[in-house]
Amino acid sequence: MLISTQISIFDVLQLIYHTRKKWTYNLATETSVNERPYINITNLIWSFDHDSNCVNLLLVKRSEWPFENRWALPETFLRSNEDADESALRLVKEKIGLELADFHTEQLATFTHQTRYPGSRSLSLSYMTFLPDMPKLDPGYGTTDARWFAMSFNESQYLFSNGDQQFATAADTNHDEYYAKLDANQLADNQLAFDHSWILKVACDRIKNKLDYQPNILLMLGTSFTLKSARRVYAAFLKKDVNQIDNSNFKKNHKHLFVEVGITTSNRPGRPARKYQLAYLPA
Amino acid sequence: MLISTQISIFDVLQLIYHTRKKWTYNLATETSVNERPYINITNLIWSFDHDSNCVNLLLVKRSEWPFENRWALPETFLRSNEDADESALRLVKEKIGLELADFHTEQLATFTHQTRYPGSRSLSLSYMTFLPDMPKLDPGYGTTDARWFAMSFNESQYLFSNGDQQFATAADTNHDEYYAKLDANQLADNQLAFDHSWILKVACDRIKNKLDYQPNILLMLGTSFTLKSARRVYAAFLKKDVNQIDNSNFKKNHKHLFVEVGITTSNRPGRPARKYQLAYLPA
């Protein structure tokens, strides 16, 4: 059936390209040239501001089509000599330089909706990285600006703010409804490019769901952390105030996840807090 | 740096193909032609045999390179006119025909290791489908056989058997270690093609982890199910005997997930069992 669609000179060129691998293509059933979409690696890079005690997300201002001059999650193309997670790590290095040696990247999901990328087919292989620091940012290729956006929330969404700019996670909770509306919404100034508000929503939900059994998000607190800072992170994703999470209970409920590794030294009044690490080692 | 690698006529053709989209490529930094890998959709199709009370998985015998004449998870190529989840559904329809109207597909993960596919770069976008029935199978394109394999387990692996054939999930628990060994193992007769034993391991772990909060796997029991059959599914993934899961406690612990919808009629001795459904509706 697909053979009935128009075939351009580019399709033919692509076919020639394909055949160098001695792969036999069956046009009628298995393929057409358009089946090789762009492979975008999208990386949600998280960090924690120890001054403001806020969770932060890295956003970039695009300089190229599509969505030039608009804010988006950092993206790159998958290269032939790297796995997708290596590609996500490379993206981190491009934005923050190489001063950080040790950080954790994990897969979020893959987004394949046909209209997610205007003009051409593109898949987003999305990853999340938790940085143990909040370094200065370097916009790098394809972007004119890169900034940290502090996370907050309202009843139905998470919000990410830097100065006047504020972006929210998708308001829809249903995948199909979100993408059905996506075309019409593409020009709203307070929205992230592409389907990034949806990707961001999926990310926040995932992080929240993993808090009680695999809180890799705490890696953004550094190699060790105090219970108070951990509670701040939990509170941010649970849409609570820190003080709504009782420290005594928090410690008891998560003792299987945390292991004590030392004590803080501080110049402020009050008993110094103990330091903890994740008891499991994220691969 | 990438510009220093050899450039073939095919690279040039691919570039011409690319430029029709008016996308400006920066060879030195962002791309090379090999960055458009094959997009394989891998679908793990699950079902339940009500006669043997076993969880079953669909495997196919490949007829084409690579791994011709070997068993593998069913795969297809992503087409230009479908999302990846639609592609996974199409794969189901090709294997089982169209007699089943209502079934659920969800994303598992995306596998991108450079050596996962011999000879060329290929990404696997993996999905899972839970069939409410165990229909006759149709091998379809690229395969000579398609069969149900019954799931069992040993201490460290899940096993899938049909007659003499038995395949196991990956023995490694570490991603990097698995892929480091993959080349050497490719020819063992009792192994699935590609990295499918790893994908299958990831799938089983995912299903197990979701049993207590989103047991979509129960959709393979049909539109409604008895507590006993649900316990059988749980037991299979928890590596227990059905009787190790107390019925009374099972009901109490999962009452937020199940809702009573009727009663079974049976010709056997014993009180008829009640029928339940998932209380939430998987999208």
Place this chain on the structure above:
DNA sequence: GCAAAAGTGTTCACATTACACCCATGA
């Protein structure tokens, strides 16, 4: 010593477990 920050302990409510008991059906 006092205030501030953090860690500890106690109580109560509720959930989970183990296991005994009761109910509905076919032969």
Place this chain on the structure above:
DNA sequence: TCATGGGTGTAATGTGAACACTTTTGC
């Protein structure tokens, strides 16, 4: 009426929430 499969109830144990209390620091 008995064997069989399935549902219900209960006491003991374990877990989480609320909140009071103790410890350690800076000033």
